[in-house]
Amino acid sequence: MLEELGLEELSLRKIAARVGVSHAAPEHHFPTLRHLLTAFAVEGFRLFAASMRSAMAQAPDDPAEQLRAAARGYLAFASTRPHLFRLMFTANRLDWDDPALGPPSNAAHAVLEEISLPVAKRLKRDTPEGRAAVEQLVWSQIHGHAHLLIDGKLAPEGDGGTGCEPFAAPLDLASVLLPD
Amino acid sequence: MLEELGLEELSLRKIAARVGVSHAAPEHHFPTLRHLLTAFAVEGFRLFAASMRSAMAQAPDDPAEQLRAAARGYLAFASTRPHLFRLMFTANRLDWDDPALGPPSNAAHAVLEEISLPVAKRLKRDTPEGRAAVEQLVWSQIHGHAHLLIDGKLAPEGDGGTGCEPFAAPLDLASVLLPD
DNA sequence: TCCTCATCTTGTCGGTGACAAGATCAAGCA
DNA sequence: TGCTTGATCTTGTCACCGACAAGATGAGGA
Numbered sequence: 001m002l003e004e005l006g007l008e009e010l011s012l013r014k015i016a017a018r019v020g021v022s023h024a025a026p027e028h029h030f031p032t033l034r035h036l037l038t039a040f041a042v043e044g045f046r047l048f049a050a051s052m053r054s055a056m057a058q059a060p061d062d063p064a065e066q067l068r069a070a071a072r073g074y075l076a077f078a079s080t081r082p083h084l085f086r087l088m089f090t091a092n093r094l095d096w097d098d099p100a101l102g103p104p105s106n107a108a109h110a111v112l113e114e115i116s117l118p119v120a121k122r123l124k125r126d127t128p129e130g131r132a133a134v135e136q137l138v139w140s141q142i143h144g145h146a147h148l149l150i151d152g153k154l155a156p157e158g159d160g161g162t163g164c165e166p167f168a169a170p171l172d173l174a175s176v177l178l179p180d
Numbered sequence: 181m182l183e184e185l186g187l188e189e190l191s192l193r194k195i196a197a198r199v200g201v202s203h204a205a206p207e208h209h210f211p212t213l214r215h216l217l218t219a220f221a222v223e224g225f226r227l228f229a230a231s232m233r234s235a236m237a238q239a240p241d242d243p244a245e246q247l248r249a250a251a252r253g254y255l256a257f258a259s260t261r262p263h264l265f266r267l268m269f270t271a272n273r274l275d276w277d278d279p280a281l282g283p284p285s286n287a288a289h290a291v292l293e294e295i296s297l298p299v300a301k302r303l304k305r306d307t308p309e310g311r312a313a314v315e316q317l318v319w320s321q322i323h324g325h326a327h328l329l330i331d332g333k334l335a336p337e338g339d340g341g342t343g344c345e346p347f348a349a350p351l352d353l354a355s356v357l358l359p360d
Numbered sequence: 361t362c363c364t365c366a367t368c369t370t371g372t373c374g375g376t377g378a379c380a381a382g383a384t385c386a387a388g389c390a
Numbered sequence: 391t392g393c394t395t396g397a398t399c400t401t402g403t404c405a406c407c408g409a410c411a412a413g414a415t416g417a418g419g420a
Contacts, residue, residue: 011407024410141321192376193377
């Protein structure tokens with residue numbers, strides 16, 4: 001329903017109606033809309049990490065290929081579930097004190113650290129600060145691409161599209177940071 | 181009021197009350213909340229472009245420095261007006277058929293094209309497709325950085341912060357794409 | 361048998377965007 | 391001067407929303 005209606009149009013009452021239950025029933029399971037959205041994000045981060053892991057598992061065991069694959073998984077998730085993706089990264093709608101949110105979020109983050117490490121080594125920045133800087137650079141690029149994609153800022157650039165996957169960037173960071 | 185209350189807490193009625201006017205008065209000027217938010221975005225894109233232009237005007241006339249300066253202006257705007265920034269890039273809340281939205285948006289976009297051109301040349305990709313690819317790469321990185329910043333994903337990395345500007349990336353694309 | 365607790369229902373509250381009908385008032389014109 | 395017009399605002403109302411309160415229901419255990 002989140003992807004169907006969008007976050008703005010989604011309401012506890014519509015969810016209850018769809019389930020065939022009274023308008024106040026959901027509030028027993030999720031005292032507040034905030035709790036429900038946080039539960040969405042928990043599941044979202046799980047799916048998010050799985051999407052990246054799945055893409056990486058299908059790619060050659062090469063740093064640049066793994067970096068590209070993770071980005072593909074990142075963008076595939078964002079474009080498949082744009083509203084969930086946006087929700088997961090909208091701080092003020094989520095309860096980050098909920099202990100259920102930490103582990104899935106960290107699991108997704110771990111993927112980023114993993115793919116950034118070879119880049120840091122290649123750039124001779126294999127220190128804690130260096131790794132953090134490289135991770136920030138890599139993450140920013142993929143994250144920005146995802147946001148621009150789901151906000152429709154990237155598609156209209158296209159030539160006569162042959163339905164090409166939106167996540168095959170014509171110029172990717174991997175080829176810049178990890179040249180052959 | 182947008183930055184003070186956030187988009188979720190902002191309402192036509194609160195705006196009317198603050199102005200000291202009846203709850204239905206704003207609807208004459210902005211028939212719909214959507215129209216008001218679109219007007220916000222129009223002004224937002226103006227301020228956004230101005231923020232980038234201002235930073236660029238204070239920087240040396242060097243491609244890498246201009247690229248860094250534009251990024252600084254981009255991030256300064258996003259961190260100063262996070263709710264407006266998010267609104268501007270949330271497609272489904274805005275009326276992109278409103279003719280007032282195109283010019284300011286294009287003006288902001290023009291800055292990106294401008295700073296991406298030297299990078300395309302340096303990378304020997306000075307064709308229409310190449311320029312678009314480079315612009316997408318540069319834009320994605322800055323845009324992602326901005327989003328991560330306003331969603332609080334970047335700050336906690338920090339050492340004992342000396343209140344350093346959040347937009348001084350420890351490793352910036354300019355130094356990777358435009359080495360001395 | 362009775363208690364307890366999770367679950368759900370019903371009813372209500374204030375707040376919200378949207379709409380309708382009418383009041384007010386200044387500008388323009390005969 | 392007096393009328394009209396149109397922009398602006400008010401008042402009142404509607405359905406919808408999240409939240410809360412009070413109570414019905416029903417299963418499992420003491």
